[in-house]
Amino acid sequence: MPYIWDEKTGRRRFIKTLGGAAAGSALALTAGCRPTLGSKARELKIDEEGLRQWGREAGEWIPSCCNMCGGQSGILVHVVNGVVEKIEPNHWNPNNYSNISSDFFDGYSESFGCQEGGAICPKGNAGIMQLYDPDRVRKPLKRRNPDKSLDADPHWEEITWDQALDEIAARMKKLRDDGEAHKLVWMSEDHSFTHIQADFCKLYGTPNYSNHSNLCDVARKASFKMVMGDERPLADFIQSKYIVLFGWNPTSAIKWVYLPRILTRAIERGARLVVVDPYLSDTAAKGHDWIAIRPGTDGALALAMGHVILRDGLYDRPFVENWVTGFAEYADYVKDKTPEWAADLTTVKARVIERLAHELATTKPALVDAWSGPGQHTNGVQGGRAIAMLNALIGSWDRPGGMIMPNKKGNKHVEVEIAEGVEKTYKEPRLDELQRFPVGHKSGVYTQLFSNIANGTGPYPARMLVCVFQNPVMSIPGGTKTVIEAFRKLETTVVIDTMMSETAMVADYVLPGTTYLERYDLNTHWVTWPVLGLRQPVVKPIFGQLAEYETVAALGRRLELKDKSGREFFYEGPLSKKRIENLTEWYEDFLSNELVQGAPKMTLAQLKALPGAVWMDRKGTKYEKYEAELSKDDLKTAFFDGPRTKDGTIVYDKPKDKKGKPIGIVFKGKPVKGFATPSRKVELFAPTLAARKDALGRPVNPLPVYEPRDWQPNNQYPLYLINWKEASHTHSRTQNNAWLLELKATNPLVINPETAAKYGIREGDEVWIESPHGKVKATARLTERMHPEVVGAQHGFGHKGLGQRARDRGTNTGILNVAKSDPLSGQAVHKEICVRIYKA
Amino acid sequence: MSVSEWLGNDGTIRKLKVTFWAVGFVLFGVGLAGWYLRLSTGHLDANYGSIVTWGLWVASYIYFIGLSAGSFLVSSLVFVFNIKKYEKIGRLAIFTALVTLIMALFSIWVDLGHMGRSWHVMMYPNFKSPMAWMIYLYSLYMLLLFAETYFLLRHDLVVGSRAATLKGRVYRWLSLGSKDDGEAAALRDRKIVRVLATIGVPLAIMFHGGVGALFGVVAARPHWHSGLFPILFLLSALVSGGALLTVIASVFQDGWTRHRDVVVSLGELVLGLLVLDVIFQISEFLVTYRGGIPGHMAGMDMVVSGPYAWVFWVWQVVLGTIIPIALLALPTRKNTHYVALAGVLIAAGIFGLRLNIVIPGLAVEELHGLTWAIVSPRVNPSYFPSATEWLLTLSLIGFGMLLFGWGEHFLPHFKKETGEEA
Amino acid sequence: MENKDVRDGLCESLPDATGCEKGDEGPGVLDRRDLISHLLKLGAGGLATYLGAHALLNATSAIAKAGQQHSAHAKQKYRYGMVIDTKRCVGCRACVLACKAENKTPPGVYYTVVFDQILENRPYDKPTYMTKPCFHCEFPPCVDVCPVSATYKREQDGIVVVDYDRCIGCRYCMTACPYSARWFDFGENYPAVEEHTPYAQIPSQEYNQFRKREPDQSPIGNVRKCMLCMHLQDKEGKYDRKSGRWPACAKTCTGKAIHFGDFMDPDSEVSTLLKERQYIRLKEELGTSPNVYYLI
């Protein structure tokens, strides 16, 4: 009968093959198969060897200080097998936690540091990517292409360190031999290895040593100094109950990483936060009130608040009576500075101003602070004064929850004695005409400096320039024009930078710098009591390059710089008094000396040994220091300019005719410190200024007058343009940092939807921003966070250099500006720009 | 001569087949570049990311597997329900199901982060995961398809294996040693086929429903999370499968010459299914929009008004639905060429549908501002497949065409299926 | 019956009708038996049994699971999670990078990200900041969908992990997570690694597995996620802030907004905060029961 399979063999074969195969595979499966219902937990394998080699216990944790921005926060760096594995907060360092000692020491232990542990900001975490950025400058470079412009290829030639140092030293020698040492201009960032650079310039004989502060906050410094004698009072947020910030973005422009904590913690403890800003900044996002103000009009707002406080008699009478001068003049001046008057100028509603003034004056403790916002305009100093004076009216100076005058005792800059012969050039006037700025700052005036060089103006032409750790092309208003022009005019320009910055791109020599992880520094921290943190090399300079201070010393040695006593300054260890050949060891001795002579009174080695490598004065924050009696030895040589017990008598350190300087004032019959102003009181009226003229030759008003800033919108350029910093980046230096670029990859132009609609601009559109000085492209970002009359962008983008990833990313608003400073302090006016915008 | 005459004659059909082969070869060849890139650079130049995490390859996968389930179910009309008028395409339908299934498996295989670990799915199944079920079900389905194909061809293979040609040798190998070309044996084959086909029907429904469920169960994705999903998947599978078969029947089964009736009746079938499918789709839209929960509407919004709205309106609605419905409903329904055209359009349209299931479901931010929160090309709600993705998919299509063409050409003549004698 | 018409069909189709006498039931009977027996042999049966075997296994493992649910709680020593204070978060994103530094995640992988637009239509588009790691849900949908049990919730401490050697990279779990807490490792590298700087030699301590980034090697091709810096636990599974064994994001947080701890310990900081403060959890309606709470 028929069968599927004709003959057995065929069948068996068939069964074998198919059946076998099927059964086989089924078997194989069921054998190794681990079916489950739901994903069952198992233990994961771990790599013991890896743990031993790379784990947390491997390698070492080295305490140091961050320098991704100027904040100097403490860090702990995990270094394994010579590589930086991770950077973590240093919980022994107050800069990571609080600026008030009581808050910091609450729960502090030697073993762990502050209770909750420190913090570091995103930039601090991204330091590794800065250290290991493949685009870093690795070798000294010499320019071959004379055409200095950002589009031209410089035709760099790699040269050895010896050749670089020899050639640069030779040019300096030439300059000095020509008796033109003063024609060397030296500029540097303002808190890293600055002392040795200052010493170098002094010994070499040039008065033209400057720092970046005049790009930064010298307007604020001037304002506060004039009002209460301290350049940089610090806001005690955490103990405050009412906080008004004028143009300051501390939770995002995190300079000292304690800022976000103490501000949010203050709010948590019931403080009210008011942020005055044309842009709803990231700080305003945490605030209760956002006061959208028209740029450059903060002074008017502050005056109107003063008006209300006086009008309604809400000011702190005892404080004003005891510690304020010029009250009458001030009161008289603000009489007509009504809220209505200010409302028109500031676009802040009159009743809002009334409310703010009332809340401010009736909530205690309260404080008013300001930073770059009001400062970086031509009327910044007077505006800042008006703001500072509010603190006098509410009596917040140096009181808990108010504006504290920090005690900044730290390492001591031992002044070098300058050798004869060198004096001649050293006594020459400064190229930046700093003396023309009545409340100028020792950091100089970059805008003036570069304009003078570019335009051949100023007392004399410069011939050589050394720029360390700065990128003026991007950081100075209009820098892309003026600074590059100046570099063209100069015979020799040297830039020391870690990256190929725009400034480096137009230099004759570029020397590779070190990141903060490869070098030393002493950081006297910006808290309210004496604290000093150590920065130390956690890895050797990864390209074997010299640290900046070693470069300086190496040049000094080649120039055989000697001090008055004729000792070879850059050879002889200032502490050991021995000749030290090794540059690093010499600098360690140099730092030890500053520590021993300074407040810590210990050597570098001893500082390293401290927990977190941080020295602290355990006595902590002191308040109302102006009422502290002068010490015995102060009084030894003291001279009283009037009856010894009569209140108001000014106390001098020595007789006035012997160039005595005021050190105190008689208060309640006793000689006390008072405020560091000429009158030893808070000055609402500054008679000393009355005599002065500003840089433009106009008389200076001793009152905190409101005058409109120079550059106002017109129908051709109807919009204000501002710029700011955010947590994601530092100035113009981190836009090549791969991690930070993931947080913020570009800087769109922030526009209010209303305004955008007026110009037919939609979200994401490419737009032109145009001012009389140039035009730049940007991408539109529409949000209600911006004042309708204003557009703005984060600062720092729009590079032509720095690195592959930074190039042609975002917008550099500096191009729209001119190299200009406020005529009182020399503050660069980054935020004073007017523009028109239209679709590209 | 008129177009229809031209199309009507065998010569043209032959030309069409040649073109078919040519296209197959070209796609396959060109596409190999995609394979090279995928295997050498892994997922680096794929354009999906961590937001739209499934892309073209997953969409193609559910499309191909839909075609497979579809053609299989259509074939069951012949082998289970004995509907004579479809008999002519029975064998080809099964074979199509097999080919498209293989394409589907390749498509999902290359999408894996670790292709080398695909065996894990057999070894460590988690039966709470719809994916695990799906995998096991279609593994069964695949074996079943192989078996069924074997029994469909066994008799002719045996006969063919007599020849001393290469073909003969291959046939001998393929016949797995079976020698009986007796009609009795042929009869048993048919019985077995029926049994297998009968088992296959629920299996196909289960696993393709399962594919639908795989998406449907994801509560995190409102665009997918719907009870209708498994059913929708089945329906569109049937539609696409049927549509594809009308084309195949036209070209490979003399559908434009001797067997017009097959194509026409297939057309009717497809029309019915398509209309049903559309009704279900519409109900999805209606419920979602009337329900008015933003999260749920977001996906739909993206489909009908997002950056790729044209895929929906032009591709899916106009080309894939309206025109074919017209062609199949109007008198043109009697014209096999139009029916075939409708088939092509529908089959293509369903692919658009697949894309519009996978991508919008993922592109909608799960939390508002997610795609703002960090700057990375991998955190991007808008997705367009990369060259590699396209190329590789094309090569799969080419591969499928060649495999099908080979089978159609090389394997015992499918025409003889119904034993209608030569 | 069926048999009958088959035979008829046969008779028709046969050239000569021999062995086709009426009443000869034989072949039919025989056939069916053989048919079945052969089907069996043809492996379909084998597979049937296989299916059966699975049904069985499922049943058993279901029971096992049921039992394990109990023992799970018995076995569970900690319930780790976070309480994140939105009032303290300033949106600086230090947490994002601290996590990167800790776990060496590549471009495109971020175990936590910071939202600023989570609340829509606030006046003046005022941002609300919120960092979002994995929530280590009590009932994690991501786990249930994994076809190969590569991702699971640890019994001892509730941490949801991924077994990089098991994971096939299908990314189904990513679609299932309602919080976008999972990230696929496409194999990209940061310049410092790509260009072989010294940093390139450092492996990731994640899971204490110390994997280096090599083409096609896990975790490349895997799905990755926050695992609460599990590698920082001691042998008992405890974390310790004092010795730095604490989630990196919480350690660096500039607003001190991230509180980490054990919810099973009623006196832990996190438990206390939940008693004292108002909180929300995201998408409660999905029943995932996140172990990350937001203070509001």
Ligand SMILES: Nc1nc2c(c(=O)[nH]1)N[C@H]1C(S)=C(S)[C@@H](COP(=O)(O)OP(=O)(O)OC[C@H]3O[C@@H](n4cnc5c(=O)[nH]c(N)nc54)[C@H](O)[C@@H]3O)O[C@H]1N2
């Ligand atoms: N992440 C990060 N942090 C930093 C820095 C950094 O580069 N990155 N830099 C550090 C340095 S050096 C400094 S000086 C500080 C500066 O810190 P900030 O003083 O905060 O500096 P900005 O962000 O430039 O400006 C603050 C705010 O001023 C607003 N503003 C602009 N024009 C006006 C105005 O006319 N009136 C008012 N009221 N506001 C205005 C801007 O919108 C901005 O929100 O940040 C420090 N911290």
Ligand SMILES: Nc1nc2c(c(=O)[nH]1)N[C@H]1C(S)=C(S)[C@@H](COP(=O)(O)OP(=O)(O)OC[C@H]3O[C@@H](n4cnc5c(=O)[nH]c(N)nc54)[C@H](O)[C@@H]3O)O[C@H]1N2
């Ligand atoms: N439009 C606009 N302009 C501004 C501001 C603004 O708000 N808006 N802000 C202003 C303020 S507040 C300031 S403080 C200035 C700051 O301006 P700058 O002082 O110029 O600071 P950066 O722009 O960060 O440039 C620093 C340069 O030093 C390099 N560098 C970084 N680290 C090191 C190192 O360790 N060693 C060496 N050798 N080089 C290093 C970087 O690569 C970079 O090229 O910018 C000002 N410019």
Ligand code: SF4
């Ligand atoms: S604020 Fe950030 S970048 Fe600046 S020093 Fe501190 S940690 Fe470093």
Ligand code: SF4
């Ligand atoms: S948050 Fe997402 S990934 Fe994390 S456990 Fe919950 S579902 Fe899983």
Ligand code: SF4
């Ligand atoms: S990607 Fe990995 S973990 Fe996620 S579901 Fe697939 S296999 Fe499981």
Ligand code: SF4
């Ligand atoms: S807990 Fe650890 S893994 Fe999770 S986000 Fe924070 S740092 Fe990353």
Ligand code: SF4
């Ligand atoms: S680090 Fe802290 S404050 Fe900064 S974004 Fe993350 S959670 Fe918020």
Ligand SMILES: [Mo]
């Ligand atoms: Mo600054």
